[in-house]
Amino acid sequence: MGEMHMNREWWRTAIIYQIYPRSFNDSNGDGIGDIPGIIEKLDYLKRLGVDCLWLSPVYASPNCDNGYDISDYKAIHPDFGTMDDFDMLVKEASDRGIKIIMDLVINHTSDEHEWFQKALAGDKKYRDYYYFREKKNNWGSFFGGKAWEKVHGEEMYYLHLFDKKQPDLNWHNPEVYKEVCDIMCFWLDKGVAGFRCDVINVIYKNSLENGKRRIALTGLEHYLSTEGCHDILRRLQKEVLSKYNAFTVGETVFVDPDQAKLLMGESRKELNMVFGFEHMECDQRGIKWFKRAYAPERLIKALDKWQVNCEWTANYLENHDQPRSVSRFGDEENCRVESAKMLCLLNLSLRGTPYIYEGEEIGMTNGDFEKISQIMDVESLNINNILRRFPIPKGTRERMIFRTTRDNARTPMQWDESVGAGFTTGTPWLRINGNHEWINVKAEEKDENGVLAFYKAMIAYRKQSEALQFGDYERIEAEKGVYAFKRKAEGQEVTVIVNMNGYDRKLPDVAGKIAISTYNREKLEEIKTLKPYEALIIE
Numbered sequence: 001m002g003e004m005h006m007n008r009e010w011w012r013t014a015i016i017y018q019i020y021p022r023s024f025n026d027s028n029g030d031g032i033g034d035i036p037g038i039i040e041k042l043d044y045l046k047r048l049g050v051d052c053l054w055l056s057p058v059y060a061s062p063n064c065d066n067g068y069d070i071s072d073y074k075a076i077h078p079d080f081g082t083m084d085d086f087d088m089l090v091k092e093a094s095d096r097g098i099k100i101i102m103d104l105v106i107n108h109t110s111d112e113h114e115w116f117q118k119a120l121a122g123d124k125k126y127r128d129y130y131y132f133r134e135k136k137n138n139w140g141s142f143f144g145g146k147a148w149e150k151v152h153g154e155e156m157y158y159l160h161l162f163d164k165k166q167p168d169l170n171w172h173n174p175e176v177y178k179e180v181c182d183i184m185c186f187w188l189d190k191g192v193a194g195f196r197c198d199v200i201n202v203i204y205k206n207s208l209e210n211g212k213r214r215i216a217l218t219g220l221e222h223y224l225s226t227e228g229c230h231d232i233l234r235r236l237q238k239e240v241l242s243k244y245n246a247f248t249v250g251e252t253v254f255v256d257p258d259q260a261k262l263l264m265g266e267s268r269k270e271l272n273m274v275f276g277f278e279h280m281e282c283d284q285r286g287i288k289w290f291k292r293a294y295a296p297e298r299l300i301k302a303l304d305k306w307q308v309n310c311e312w313t314a315n316y317l318e319n320h321d322q323p324r325s326v327s328r329f330g331d332e333e334n335c336r337v338e339s340a341k342m343l344c345l346l347n348l349s350l351r352g353t354p355y356i357y358e359g360e361e362i363g364m365t366n367g368d369f370e371k372i373s374q375i376m377d378v379e380s381l382n383i384n385n386i387l388r389r390f391p392i393p394k395g396t397r398e399r400m401i402f403r404t405t406r407d408n409a410r411t412p413m414q415w416d417e418s419v420g421a422g423f424t425t426g427t428p429w430l431r432i433n434g435n436h437e438w439i440n441v442k443a444e445e446k447d448e449n450g451v452l453a454f455y456k457a458m459i460a461y462r463k464q465s466e467a468l469q470f471g472d473y474e475r476i477e478a479e480k481g482v483y484a485f486k487r488k489a490e491g492q493e494v495t496v497i498v499n500m501n502g503y504d505r506k507l508p509d510v511a512g513k514i515a516i517s518t519y520n521r522e523k524l525e526e527i528k529t530l531k532p533y534e535a536l537i538i539e
């Protein structure tokens with residue numbers, strides 16, 4: 001299908017901004033970001049130029065995994081405000097032409113959800129909403145350790161692919177399907193535009209047989225992207241989503257482009273697009289705790305593979321589970337601004353829908369944690385407990401945690417240089433990065449050469465570019481660590497050149513005029529070499 005025939009659904013030209021509500025803006029000084037806080041910043045988001053906000057979970061939750069453990073799918077957590085606040089957010093956003101998408105977490109609930117509580121109390125109906133078994137299998141959890149927990153006072157175990165406070169739902173049970181349809185309609189009726197579907201390709205377990213032993217996630221082959229999962233997605237599309245013309249992006253773990261294509265469905269009868277992880281694994285050895293030195297070539301290879309093989313992708317370099325991209329793929333010490341601009345240009349030039357994670361637009365860096373006691377992320381704390389059993393020096397273990405913890409992305413949004421970073425007047429739930437004194441929105445808004453100004457320019461540029469929004473993708477030759485490609489639409493072609501190295505490189509062979517430059521270059525002819533992290537778009 002060529003670009004001329006591609007449907008022009010809103011989500012193809014949209015720029016989606018992810019909000020991690022706990023860390024975005026605290027309106028009442030309790031140290032936790034909230035919905036009224038998001039409303040206060042809608043004008044900021046409008047000025048940035050984004051079209052849609054994805055909210056990480058704001059539902060009732062005991063917060064073992066910051067809302068990814070839901071205890072009531074139809075209630076707003078009081079930390080975040082009220083249902084009236086939520087309705088107000090949808091309205092105020094819509095008045096500004098901004099859509100809202102919700103996080104749909106349906107692989108598991110919280111153990112404090114009424115269903116699970118009833119199940120524990122012995123209610124047969126609700127036991128069948130989950131996986132209760134007298135014998136556990138050998139499966140491993142995403143957060144380390146085993147995927148089964150014993151039921152207190154019974155010879156019985158339940159399955160949890162994530163924390164033990166996140167029991168997996170039994171998608172073989174038609175009642176579970178009905179409950180979820182009902183939840184989805186509840187939010188769609190409120191006017192949300194769709195869902196980001198949490199770990200959606202693991203929801204359906206083919207069997208509970210033992211898995212092949214692996215260093216992590218033993219059992220994977222029994223639940224990854226199963227036929228049953230495809231069936232459920234097609235049914236949800238037909239029976240719920242299509243009725244609202246609702247949008248979905250799936251968070252799909254361990255998929256390659258071929259599996260991604262199946263999840264998007266031949267004619268998009270399952271999900272509209274998916275988040276792949278291959279580019280996020282380019283600096284890891286098998287599991288993220290084992291670091292592999294970052295080499296731009298590996299990132300380029302993963303991005304190129306998806307660009308070539310998928311007609312559409314959900315493009316991102318950051319989210320609430322990943323370290324900050326400047327700290328990871330750039331140089332936060334010596335070239336923070338240059339590398340943040342380069343990453344912006346890259347993310348917004350690829351084929352697909354770009355996602356920006358809060359703080360990415362001002363080049364926020366990884367957290368500056370000094371002690372494990374400053375870490376709140378359940379994944380890191382579980383892994384820390386496991387690592388403690390091995391003879392690893394304390395310093396090494398702490399460095400492993402600090403480098404990989406999801407809290408790197410969750411430190412409060414840096415609005416200004418004040419003690420609470422303009423995020424809160426109280427005590428923040430997670431340590432604010434000390435660099436908020438110079439890295440913050442207020443400073444960026446005054447800096448016409450800053451990261452934020454570049455984001456605005458790049459967003460505006462993409463919005464008027466047929467080639468970037470709908471063009472084909474074709475990689476062109478360049479030196480190692482330089483990513484260069486053409487995006488070609490009818491009557492328009494641009495060349496994107498990205499030096500992902502922290503040193504000079506040769507400019508590939510191109511002609512034309514500079515449309516966007518991270519170094520304020522004016523004439524292509526004047527460029528002798530690409531500077532560290534320099535990126536360009538040439539028309």
Ligand code: TEU
Nearest residue numbers: 065068105142162198199253288321406
């Ligand atoms: O993430 C799923 C997931 O794959 C991650 O937990 C991943 O294993 C880890 O973050 C890599 O470091 C989703 C949510 O995005 C995450 O925040 C939740 O904790 C998780 O599902 C469970 O709901």
Ligand code: CA
Nearest residue numbers: 026028032034
């Ligand atoms: Ca608050």
